[in-house]
Amino acid sequence: MTNAKPVVIPLNKPLLRGARRPRVALVGQARTGKSTIFEAAASVAVRQERLAGEPSTYEECVVALGLEQISLVDLPAIGSLHRLSEADRVVLMYLLWGDRWPSIARHEPRQPEASFAPPEVLVLVADAAALERDLELALELSMLGRPMVIALNRMDEAREKGLYLDVRSLSEKLGVPVVPTVAHMGKGIAELFAAALEAARSKACPLPQPPSQHIAARLHGLNALVARPDVEEAFRVPRSLLVTQLAENDDWFLGELGAHFPALREEAIALRAQAGQGLPRALSDELHADRNHRAATLFESVTRSAAGEQKEGWRALLDALFLHPRWGLAGSLAVFALVLFMVFEVSALLDALTSARLAAWVQGWQPSSTLGVVVRAVADGLIGLVGIVVPYMLPLVVLLVALEHSGIMHRVAFVVDRGFHRIGLHGAVAVPFLIGLGCNVPAISAAAAAARGRERVIAALLITFVPCSARSA
Numbered sequence: 001m002t003n004a005k006p007v008v009i010p011l012n013k014p015l016l017r018g019a020r021r022p023r024v025a026l027v028g029q030a031r032t033g034k035s036t037i038f039e040a041a042a043s044v045a046v047r048q049e050r051l052a053g054e055p056s057t058y059e060e061c062v063v064a065l066g067l068e069q070i071s072l073v074d075l076p077a078i079g080s081l082h083r084l085s086e087a088d089r090v091v092l093m094y095l096l097w098g099d100r101w102p103s104i105a106r107h108e109p110r111q112p113e114a115s116f117a118p119p120e121v122l123v124l125v126a127d128a129a130a131l132e133r134d135l136e137l138a139l140e141l142s143m144l145g146r147p148m149v150i151a152l153n154r155m156d157e158a159r160e161k162g163l164y165l166d167v168r169s170l171s172e173k174l175g176v177p178v179v180p181t182v183a184h185m186g187k188g189i190a191e192l193f194a195a196a197l198e199a200a201r202s203k204a205c206p207l208p209q210p211p212s213q214h215i216a217a218r219l220h221g222l223n224a225l226v227a228r229p230d231v232e233e234a235f236r237v238p239r240s241l242l243v244t245q246l247a248e249n250d251d252w253f254l255g256e257l258g259a260h261f262p263a264l265r266e267e268a269i270a271l272r273a274q275a276g277q278g279l280p281r282a283l284s285d286e287l288h289a290d291r292n293h294r295a296a297t298l299f300e301s302v303t304r305s306a307a308g309e310q311k312e313g314w315r316a317l318l319d320a321l322f323l324h325p326r327w328g329l330a331g332s333l334a335v336f337a338l339v340l341f342m343v344f345e346v347s348a349l350l351d352a353l354t355s356a357r358l359a360a361w362v363q364g365w366q367p368s369s370t371l372g373v374v375v376r377a378v379a380d381g382l383i384g385l386v387g388i389v390v391p392y393m394l395p396l397v398v399l400l401v402a403l404e405h406s407g408i409m410h411r412v413a414f415v416v417d418r419g420f421h422r423i424g425l426h427g428a429v430a431v432p433f434l435i436g437l438g439c440n441v442p443a444i445s446a447a448a449a450a451a452r453g454r455e456r457v458i459a460a461l462l463i464t465f466v467p468c469s470a471r472s473a
């Protein structure tokens with residue numbers, strides 16, 4: 001007889017499975033790897049439904065984690081909560097309410113088609129190689145007051161770029177678990193789901209991310225205005241999020257406030273105007289700039305690049321320039337001027353040195369045989385191709401990649417955001433417009449990847465008016 005003690009495996013009680021199974025939604029910007037994570041876990045029983053008012057769908061499947069389960073939901077991309085686009089609003093409505101819409105949304109023409117509860121846990125899928133813009137979304141989503149986990153995806157690309165990310169520090173600063181992943185290789189996925197399950201059990205919410213003090217103090221009036229039980233019941237939106245939306249000129253939330261509480265609408269507009277008095281730019285832009293700045297500061301505090309301290313100083317300088325109310329615009333115009341210079345001056349010089357010389361060289365050859373004519377036609381075609389790619393596309397692409405890697409493009413997108421909103425676009429589509437100077441075709445496909453719905457159509461149409469150097473070459 002042996003005296004071996006029985007092995008005790010602790011069981012979490014109650015087990016999260018069946019009806020207790022938490023819903024975990026994969027949220028994030030476009031192309032960060034949400035669907036790749038979903039597909040890594042998806043079983044054959046994937047349920048696909050349409051989001052209310054959206055042609056795009058969400059997918060849901062059950063993932064078993066030992067004896068427990070989660071319901072995993074793959075959502076369309078959400079760009080930003082700042083000046084909500086229609087597509088982003090539909091995703092936000094799902095995150096806030098599922099199919100149980102509050103009274104303010106009951107009159108919407110397109111109601112939820114399927115029965116789905118809002119997610120208990122958000123998994124923000126962030127691109128570790130372009131983390132700064134995703135951190136801004138993390139600050140925005142923290143206002144939902146819902147347990148959150150960050151999947152730091154594309155860690156392979158971040159490493160290739162020489163970026164070192166302090167995962168623990170990021171987790172502490174946001175108050176959420178952060179799990180590094182390489183989704184297409186399945187790395188970190190099991191840990192991610194375990195963290196999501198734990199977040200559902202502990203119900204621990206992210207740390208509050210209020211605006212900087214000088215702006216927060218100005219929002220007291222709006223805060224008091226919506227701090228009424230009937231408003232809270234009608235909206236069922238966390239107060240900090242509702243106040244931010246009203247302060248950032250969001251037409252939809254303000255419209256709903258006016259429709260359900262007519263007296264409050266005028267008061268909200270007056271309070272907003274009052275809050276914006278004396279600020280160097282509109283309150284909405286000030287709030288956006290403040291969030292951008294907090295995300296940039298957070299990014300810098302959790303990142304070490306292989307290039308070291310010098311690069312951080314450089315980033316701080318960029319922030320000082322691009323987040324400045326006046327100099328930001330001047331800096332962006334300088335970037336546009338640099339791109340134009342590259343496309344029309346440098347490219348013309350390269351053209352003279354490469355394809356023009358090749359063309360002149362071939363010009364001297366006037367074949368008379370059939371084979372010669374065919375070879376000449378092929379040579380002309382190849383020279384035409386070289387003439388577009390080498391002088392026009394290559395320098396532009398190299399310049400845009402350099403602007404993207406240095407973080408300048410992200411800051412330009414922030415500066416032009418306001419102007420782009422006037423024509424129904426987000427600042428993020430600034431990059432496709434710049435690519436359009438080289439060639440409209442890749443620019444339209446970049447716009448299709450960066451935008452959705454109406455925004456995608458407007459961007460694609462406008463890009464065709466960008467003077468394309470490859471076309472005029």
Ligand SMILES: Nc1nc2c(ncn2[C@@H]2O[C@H](COP(=O)(O)OP(=O)(O)OP(=O)(O)O)[C@@H](O)[C@H]2O)c(=O)[nH]1
Nearest residue numbers: 029030031032033034035036077153154182183184
């Ligand atoms: N290098 C690298 N590529 C990845 C990783 N995860 C996903 N990808 C690739 O990124 C691309 C986009 O991935 P998706 O999963 O479709 O991204 P998504 O977030 O669902 O995109 P949308 O639904 O358009 O918002 C795919 O080609 C993936 O193979 C990763 O960790 N590293």
Ligand SMILES: [Mg+2]
Nearest residue numbers: 034035075076
């Ligand atoms: Mg997807």
